[in-house]
Amino acid sequence: xxxxxxxxxxxxxxxxxxxxxxxxxxxxxxxxxxxxxxxxxxxxxxxxxxxxxxxxxxxxxxxxxxxxxxxxxxxxxxxxxxxxxxxxxxxxxxxxxxxxxxxxxxxxxxxxxxxxxxxxxxxxxxxxxxx
Amino acid sequence: xxxxxxxxxxxxxxxxxxxxxxxxxxxxxxxxxxxxxxxxxxxxxxxxxxxxxxxxxxxxxxxxxxxxxxxxxxxxxxxxxxxxxxxxxxxxxxxxxxxxxxxxxxxxxxxxxxxxxxxxxxxxxxxxxxxxxxxxxxxxxxxxxxxxxxxxxxxxxxxxxxxxxxxxxxxxxxxxxxxxxxxxxxxxxxxxxxxxxxxxxxxxxxxxxxxxxxxxxxxxxxxxxxxxxxxxxxxxxxxxxxxxxxxxxxxxxxxxxxxxxxxxxxxxxxxxxxxxxxxxxxxxxxxxxxxxxxxxxxxxxxxxxxxxxx
Numbered sequence: 001x002x003x004x005x006x007x008x009x010x011x012x013x014x015x016x017x018x019x020x021x022x023x024x025x026x027x028x029x030x031x032x033x034x035x036x037x038x039x040x041x042x043x044x045x046x047x048x049x050x051x052x053x054x055x056x057x058x059x060x061x062x063x064x065x066x067x068x069x070x071x072x073x074x075x076x077x078x079x080x081x082x083x084x085x086x087x088x089x090x091x092x093x094x095x096x097x098x099x100x101x102x103x104x105x106x107x108x109x110x111x112x113x114x115x116x117x118x119x120x121x122x123x124x125x126x127x128x129x130x131x
Numbered sequence: 132x133x134x135x136x137x138x139x140x141x142x143x144x145x146x147x148x149x150x151x152x153x154x155x156x157x158x159x160x161x162x163x164x165x166x167x168x169x170x171x172x173x174x175x176x177x178x179x180x181x182x183x184x185x186x187x188x189x190x191x192x193x194x195x196x197x198x199x200x201x202x203x204x205x206x207x208x209x210x211x212x213x214x215x216x217x218x219x220x221x222x223x224x225x226x227x228x229x230x231x232x233x234x235x236x237x238x239x240x241x242x243x244x245x246x247x248x249x250x251x252x253x254x255x256x257x258x259x260x261x262x263x264x265x266x267x268x269x270x271x272x273x274x275x276x277x278x279x280x281x282x283x284x285x286x287x288x289x290x291x292x293x294x295x296x297x298x299x300x301x302x303x304x305x306x307x308x309x310x311x312x313x314x315x316x317x318x319x320x321x322x323x324x325x326x327x328x329x330x331x332x333x334x335x336x337x338x339x340x341x342x343x344x345x346x347x348x349x350x351x352x353x354x355x356x357x358x359x360x361x362x363x364x365x366x367x368x369x370x371x372x373x374x375x376x377x378x379x380x381x382x383x384x385x386x387x388x389x390x391x392x393x394x395x396x397x398x399x400x401x402x403x404x405x406x407x408x409x410x411x412x413x414x415x416x417x418x419x420x421x422x423x424x425x426x427x428x429x430x431x432x433x434x435x436x437x438x439x440x441x
Contacts, residue, residue: 080384084344087379088337096378098409103384104353 004029006036012044012113013037013075014106018051026062033066037073044113045070048106050081060095067100076101076116080109158213158256158278161263162205170201173255180251187238200227201252204285213281216288225288232289236296245293246286253282313339315346322354322423323347324416328361336372340379353385354426356419360391370405377410386426388412390419 002025007014013036015029037045047063049055067077078101090097101116103109162169174194177183203223210220228249235245256278264271313335318324323346325339343355357373359365365373377387390413392400400407413419424431 079382082383084341084348084379084383087344087382088340090382091375091379097382098378102382104347104351105384108351108353108384 002028003032006032008040008042009046009110011042011117012046012110013040013042014046014048016048016051020052020054021059023058026059030062030066030069034069034073037070037075043075043117044110045075045077046080046106046109046113047077048080048109049086050083050105052086053083055082055086055090057090057093057095060090060093060097064097064100076113078103078109078112080104080106158260158274159209159211161256161259162208165259165263166205169255169259170198172259173197173201173252176251176255177248180247184240184244187240196227196231200224200231203227204252208281213277216281216284224285228285228289229292232292233296235289236293237300240293242290242293246290249282249286249289253279253286256282309335309338313342315342317346317350317352318356318420319423321352321427321429322356322420323350323352324356324358326358326361326416330364331359331362331369331372333368333372336376340376343376344379344383347380347383347385354423355380355385355387356416356423357387357389358391358416358419359389359396360393360416365396365399367403367405370400370403370407374407374410386411388419388422390414390416 002019004015004017004021004025007016013033015033019025021029033045036042045066047066049063052059063079067079070077079097080103082102101112103112174197177193177197178190207221207224212218212220215221216225231248232245235248257275260271260274260278264274312329313325313327316324316326323343325343327339329335331339346352347355357376359373362369373389377389380387388411389407392412392414411419411422413422
């Protein structure tokens with residue numbers, strides 16, 4: 001079965017969606033990700049959709065769900081790199097994903113996460129980094 | 132000359148059977164014998180015409196065009212069909228005429244000047260026919276009518292093409308105007324500004340959205356100020372458009388600030404029950420810029436007088 005690879009960068013998990021996601025893949029991602037967040041204790045998740053040219057309402061909902069679930073697991077999710085055409089389409093479809101954090105690219109996404117999670121707290125950072 | 136009249140006498144008997152053949156004989160014969168003279172006469176008529184626009188087209192080019200058109204027309208007439216210009220034998224003629232008409236339209240000729248092109252040819256042909264066949268007034272009559280109709284149709288074709296071309300020009304200019312009127316300005320490192328001027332309908336919103344989002348991708352800037360001081364009326368539809376733009380930008384990771392909200396607009400928004408929650412709004416562009424600096428964690432102040440950071 002196809003799986004979307006989940007990479008670990010420091011305290012964050014990085015997912016790059018490079019193929020057009022079909023429904024099953026999206027659901028698998030949801031499960032995989034929540035398990036991974038739990039296992040690694042990651043504090044942040046970056047989902048990079050800069051290669052996705054098609055994002056339908058199902059996908060958008062899954063992304064919203066992922067954000068909500070990781071939040072419950074004490075991790076924040078940031079959606080990065082949405083293409084202009086995709087943004088316009090989603091808005092026209094009424095999916096504004098208002099509760100999901102977004103950033104222009106992975107770099108800015110990481111900055112955002114660091115701000116949110118307060119990496120300044122040395123203790124927390126060190127602890128998670130060792131895991 | 133004698134042989135010619137004999138030919139016509141013979142074909143007169145066939146008039147009732149094949150009407151077309153007689154006419155074909157007259158004009159076609161004329162064209163065969165006097166093609167060059169006819170062309171020259173037509174060129175003369177054109178250059179002496181008061182509607183000649185030497186400022187828009189050189190006599191050389193005019194001559195080239197005329198020769199092309201004339202030759203194509205002769206070929207088409209030779210086929211025997213002088214009635215229907217939608218048949219394949221008239222395709223080259225129509226195409227040349229359409230091209231000429233188009234270029235005239237874009238060059239700035241008036242519709243009359245463009246149509247006169249064909250009508251001047253009609254004049255020349257009729258003059259020739261009259262001088263050649265004064266002795267056969269009946270035949271001349273029918274021939275004149277037929278040729279007249281044909282060239283009238285061609286003249287109308289030029290007129291229609293002209294009108295259509297002008298419409299295309301107008302449409303294209305409208306499109307350009309639309310694009311020009313929605314500029315995206317890089318006002319500071321990380322801040323984009325969109326001064327929206329004029330009515331904001333769904334068409335323009337699409338253009339604005341696209342421009343904005345593309346510029347965000349291009350520049351990597353994450354703050355956009357939408358200034359609506361130049362938008363005369365803001366109703367629920369316009370507000371919806373604005374909110375769509377804000378949402379789309381947000382999905383890409385950029386924040387929007389709406390500025391330039393006049394007091395009347397603020398009143399209208401509240402009265403209409405518009406929910407502008409979640410959207411930062413400021414009265415002036417200057418105010419919006421301050422908010423933008425805050426968002427980007429920038430401290431902008433007079434030299435040597437920046438407040439110490441906490």
